[in-house]
Amino acid sequence: xxxxxxxxxxxxxxxxxxxxxxACSSSADETDATTKSSSITIKxxxxxxxxxQKIAEEYMKDNSDETIIVTGGGSGxxxxxxxxxxxxxxxxxxxxxxxxxxKSRDMGKSIKEVIIAYDAMAIVVxxxxxxxxxxxxxxxxxxxxxxQNWKELGGDDLKIIPYSRETSSGTYEFFKESVLLxxxxxxxxxxxxxxxxIIQSVNQTEGAIGYVGLAYxxxxxxxxxxxxxGENYVEPTVENAKNGTYPIVRPLYFYHExxxxxKLDKFIEYSLSPKGQQLIEEVGFVTVN
Amino acid sequence: MKHFKKFLERLVEGALTLSGTVTSITILLxxxxxxxxxxxxxxxxxxxxGYALYTHSDNPVGDLEIxxxxxxxxxxxSNWKELGGKDEEIFxxRFNEIxxxxxxxxLGDNYELIPEKLEEIILNNPNILAYLxxxxxxxxxxxxxxxxxxxxTLTDFFGGKEWMPTTTPAPMFGVVPLVAGTLLVSFIAIxxxxxxxxxxxxxxxxLASDKVRKIxxxxxxxxxxxxxxxxxxxxxxxxxxxxxxxxxLPVGETAFTGSLVLAIMALPTIITVAxxxxxxxxxxxxxxxxxxxxxxxxxxxxxxxxxxxxxxxxAVVLGIGRAIGETMxxxxxxxxxxxIPSSLFDPVRTIPATIAxxxxxxxxxxxxxxxxxxxxxxxxxxxxxxSLIVELISKKQVNNGL
Numbered sequence: 001x002x003x004x005x006x007x008x009x010x011x012x013x014x015x016x017x018x019x020x021x022x023a024c025s026s027s028a029d030e031t032d033a034t035t036k037s038s039s040i041t042i043k044x045x046x047x048x049x050x051x052x053q054k055i056a057e058e059y060m061k062d063n064s065d066e067t068i069i070v071t072g073g074g075s076g077x078x079x080x081x082x083x084x085x086x087x088x089x090x091x092x093x094x095x096x097x098x099x100x101x102x103k104s105r106d107m108g109k110s111i112k113e114v115i116i117a118y119d120a121m122a123i124v125v126x127x128x129x130x131x132x133x134x135x136x137x138x139x140x141x142x143x144x145x146x147x148q149n150w151k152e153l154g155g156d157d158l159k160i161i162p163y164s165r166e167t168s169s170g171t172y173e174f175f176k177e178s179v180l181l182x183x184x185x186x187x188x189x190x191x192x193x194x195x196x197x198i199i200q201s202v203n204q205t206e207g208a209i210g211y212v213g214l215a216y217x218x219x220x221x222x223x224x225x226x227x228x229x230g231e232n233y234v235e236p237t238v239e240n241a242k243n244g245t246y247p248i249v250r251p252l253y254f255y256h257e258x259x260x261x262x263k264l265d266k267f268i269e270y271s272l273s274p275k276g277q278q279l280i281e282e283v284g285f286v287t288v289n
Numbered sequence: 290m291k292h293f294k295k296f297l298e299r300l301v302e303g304a305l306t307l308s309g310t311v312t313s314i315t316i317l318l319x320x321x322x323x324x325x326x327x328x329x330x331x332x333x334x335x336x337x338x339g340y341a342l343y344t345h346s347d348n349p350v351g352d353l354e355i356x357x358x359x360x361x362x363x364x365x366x367s368n369w370k371e372l373g374g375k376d377e378e379i380f381x382x383r384f385n386e387i388x389x390x391x392x393x394x395x396l397g398d399n400y401e402l403i404p405e406k407l408e409e410i411i412l413n414n415p416n417i418l419a420y421l422x423x424x425x426x427x428x429x430x431x432x433x434x435x436x437x438x439x440x441x442t443l444t445d446f447f448g449g450k451e452w453m454p455t456t457t458p459a460p461m462f463g464v465v466p467l468v469a470g471t472l473l474v475s476f477i478a479i480x481x482x483x484x485x486x487x488x489x490x491x492x493x494x495x496l497a498s499d500k501v502r503k504i505x506x507x508x509x510x511x512x513x514x515x516x517x518x519x520x521x522x523x524x525x526x527x528x529x530x531x532x533x534x535x536x537x538l539p540v541g542e543t544a545f546t547g548s549l550v551l552a553i554m555a556l557p558t559i560i561t562v563a564x565x566x567x568x569x570x571x572x573x574x575x576x577x578x579x580x581x582x583x584x585x586x587x588x589x590x591x592x593x594x595x596x597x598x599x600x601x602x603x604a605v606v607l608g609i610g611r612a613i614g615e616t617m618x619x620x621x622x623x624x625x626x627x628x629i630p631s632s633l634f635d636p637v638r639t640i641p642a643t644i645a646x647x648x649x650x651x652x653x654x655x656x657x658x659x660x661x662x663x664x665x666x667x668x669x670x671x672x673x674x675x676s677l678i679v680e681l682i683s684k685k686q687v688n689n690g691l
Contacts (some may be wrong), residue, residue, distance in 0.1 A: 008352070084653065098340065098385065103652065144363075160538045166625070167455045168650035182383065183363050184456050188466075188544065188628035189635055193620050193646055195527065204530050205540050225544030 039067040044078020045170045047213040050283045055142035071143035075170025088256040093170030109257040118286035120214040120241035121248040124221040131155040133225040133233040145186030163210035164189045241286045313503045334438035342436040343417040350374040358459040381627045382419040420458045452627040454657045462660045465628045469638030478551035478612040486559030494567040513557035521621035524550040542624035551612045559608040566600020602683030616641040653683035
């Protein structure tokens with residue numbers, strides 16, 4: 001009997017202590033939140049992810065009281081989160097769409113755009129592929145399903161397997177706009193969830209062709225020289241993107257709400273400063289100036 | 290003291306009842322939410338919300354099907370003749386092109402001059418087919434005609450064969466390729482995993498020596514804890530090239546690879562639950578059967594398996610549930626191509642992978658969002674039907690055993 005009373009009272013006292021502890025810690029969190037600077041959330045494009053991660057790391061080294069949280073998911077996800085208020089900065093590899101701007105106006109928000117870098121988009125094929133150069137029209141034919149075999153382009157008798165990103169990706173949208181001239185991709189194109197998966201798949205499949213941001217280019221795949229005018233074929237490199245000869249170049253954006261300047265100005269200025277731009281070059285992108 | 294104990298017991302009972310009720314109500318609410326969000330789809334127009342198609346009023350064509358709209362905007366149809374109109378080339382005009390024709394300053398501060406400019410363009414081009422947002426479109430008057438917006442019908446959704454949710458102007462929401470892909474991948478995965486899983490369970494519970502069982506069981510339970518993204522990555526890097534080389538295919542990302550990965554993921558669950566239930570057959574029944582002269586194998590399949598039928602069916606249901614609902618692993622190895630698979634070695638797109646890839650970007654409350662929720666409802670119904678079938682089969686077996 002005594003043991004029973006003892007064990008019950010132990011249980012009850014433990015419960016009381018536990019509840020008071022959680023109450024204490026939650027109030028402590030609140031005071032912490034007001035004294036610590038709040039964290040900055042960046043969400044959106046997988047293409048811009050290496051840049052934001054690098055800049056965030058260096059920035060947090062210099063400003064140890066601030067935290068920056070960086071996630072990917074695709075430009076569409078980033079902008080949609082910005083509109084619903086779950087992120088501070090939306091990183092995007094495509095310009096904000098007209099109806100997204102309309103939606104933000106309907107909600108009473110005003111979105112500001114900052115260009116932080118330029119990115120060249122590389123077209124990649126398997127390392128054994130004989131084809132080295134393609135025109136925009138040929139790329140359009142491949143990705144809309146009109147050209148189906150590599151032998152039509154001077155390669156081996158191999159079926160062409162085009163790889164695309166998912167619809168939430170800014171890279172997907174930009175490629176559609178710039179290379180496909182707003183036509184739709186072939187029905188039933190292979191959609192990979194991330195750039196890394198495209199590189200992996202193109203590496204493994206002999207007839208594959210895909211598009212990735214220049215920063216993700218490595219030895220596992222071969223980049224193709226592209227021509228928009230049918231005459232000059234240009235290799236995708238940072239120099240060619242800078243001097244304007246490589247045709248598939250796009251700006252990379254940070255979008256944020258108009259009122260949030262106070263919180264975000266320091267970080268955005270850091271990204272645009274010479275130090276930040278140098279980091280951007282190190283990762284493999286083109287600087288703003 | 291007795292009163293205190295009774296009071297405490299009543300308290301615990303009450304807490305358990307309360308938590309059970311709350312859980313059941315929450316599950317019910319989640320299901321209701323799922324169906325509510327999805328049902329709004331059939332009230333939405335087939336053209337993107339806030340947009341409409343405009344032609345010149347001299348144009349005899351009054352109505353366009355969704356497929357025709359897609360073909361026109363893909364430049365597969367370029368003449369009004371093919372749509373039942375005059376023998377003239379279609380002049381396609383997308384709203385963004387107005388920004389290329391006029392400078393921002395010419396369009397007014399809040400874009401108030403856009404409707405006028407659009408009116409001019411439509412009136413000057415009798416063969417125009419313009420895709421414009423309602424907010425900036427010219428008002429309907431002499432010379433300008435709006436094509437009526439049709440709602441998405443049940444046949445469009447449940448019978449449509451193309452899933453292209455972000456095409457403009459008319460997104461296509463046909464779920465047939467997605468349902469076919471899900472069913473194919475899950476069915477083959479179950480076909481591979483069930484016999485293998487039950488076989489290993491029987492081996493572990495009846496035939497393996499103690500030493501082997503002590504090593505294998507924890508290893509298999511460990512496998513059940515590996516996150517699905519790791520399985521997906523393993524599938525992409527290891528299984529896809531193996532399938533590609535073994536079957537001499539142009540591409541390794543197929544429904545078969547997806548089924549293989551799903552089978553590997555469902556196996557630990559099936560094995561653990563089935564083996565546990567088989568081990569719990571009481572010794573008395575085993576010994577009675579052996580005493581009557583049955584061999585070990587006869588004991589296994591005439592006594593032990595019928596006795597643990599409910600446990601085995603639980604294992605089957607859990608395994609099937611894992612196979613059908615698995616998202617990340619399938620997203621990485623099946624290629625996500627929204628086509629109706631004509632063979633086991635075609636790339637497919639499953640429902641969970643579609644929802645995972647697209648829900649983040651679909652604007653809340655929009656047509657795409659509702660279509661994705663309806664897909665979730667379809668998945669829910671499929672899983673429900675399969676669970677019910679398995680329950681029925683196991684009930685039958687129990688009766689047969691008696």
